[in-house]
Amino acid sequence: MVNGVERKQRAEAGVLLSLFIYLLLAAGKLLAGAAAGSDGVKADGWNNLSDVMASVAVYIGMKIAKKPRDRNHPYGHSRAENISSLLAAFFMMSIGIDVITDGARTLLGGGREAAPDWLAAAVALASAAVMFIIYVINVRLARRTNSMALAAVAKDNLSDALVSIGAALGIVGAHLEWAWLDPLAALVIGALICKTAWEVFMETAHALTDGFDERKLAIYRQEIAAVSGVRDVADIKARMLGDDVVLEVTIRVDSQLTVVKSHEIADEVERLMKKRHNIRATHVHVEPEAVR
Structure with a gap:
């Protein structure tokens, strides 16, 4: 590429x-x-x-x-x-x-x-x-x-x-x-x-008007959910800036993880989206998984 x-x-x-x-x-x-x-x-x-x-x-x-x-x-x-x-x-x-x-x-x-x-x-x-x-x-x-x-x-x-x-x-x-x-x-x-x-x-x-293909969003959600350490994809949305995709995703991780480990998981999500879909702007928000 x-x-x-x-x-x-x-x-x-x-x-x-x-x-x-x-x-x-x-x-x-x-x-x-x-x-x-x-x-x-x-x-x-x-x-x-x-x-x-x-x-x-x-x-x-x-x-x-x-x-x-x-x-x-x-x-x-x-x-x-x-x-x-x-x-x-x-x-x-x-x-x-x-x-x-x-x-x-x-x-x-x-x-x-x-x-x-x-x-x-x-x-x-x-x-x-x-x-x-x-x-x-x-x-x-x-x-x-x-x-x-x-x-x-x-x-x-x-x-x-x-x-x-x-x-x-x-x-x-x-x-x-x-x-x-x-x-x-x-x-x-x-x-x-x-x-x-x-x-x-x-x-x-x-x-x-920030419209985006729902099928692509579903693919992104599925791939992010499969990343090691991601417990759940709470929210995901995307929009186009010219030819570039801007992706925003909220993931839930183990509440016992350190900030450093949570950050590593977020980095892996960003690398995955860039490698598979050439998305250079993926904004990842990390939340702790709710304790049941």
Whole structure:
């Protein structure tokens, strides 16, 4: 497992790679979609533009999150990453609504009279291939760095690859004299943008309100309870600070133990959580077991 600084640097590199590719693809698709008369490819271009905004927001959030603790931020600045993701969700939703509106207007008008040029389909398929490669790179990097933010970016990369394939299929359908298929593809892409924005919003809001996966907490509780000297886990709770888990646990030990021995048990709990789950901040409160 890489250290915290190196992990964040690698995660930032993955976000920058996605940002650079998204910029190229957004410009290429918007130009190709306008030149070839494809609503689907233009919508896909707007989709990539929303990804640019999201990547910029995530990158800025990562930079701010790296700032050390200060007097006004005793827990550090890790949640800046969550706030940037929240802003990105609003940007994405706005673009998604615009794409849906344009697609619906064209669809209700009967679609375009002429089918889009095959150039648009070629651009869409080439984009799908590029995004799938970026997806593979970011998935591997996310696993190595244990970065939740980069894992989310990778998931979006795969979604973008599938969206581009859908845009290409819409053009093929238009050439088969289904004029409505290309604007319908734009409509579907706009809906997918809004869906992604909503998922990002809900996930970020969950983190900002100190929500945490109950299944993980149950695993932590079970493993801590098995530590030698721990009689019982009285309480356990966790929250996210950026990509880092902050775990707070209250354990009960034999009331006859010395302070030194109790402290050693607490240290063992901390080492266990760091080794198995890469939790670097485990706060252990020790209580004596009630005498019966």
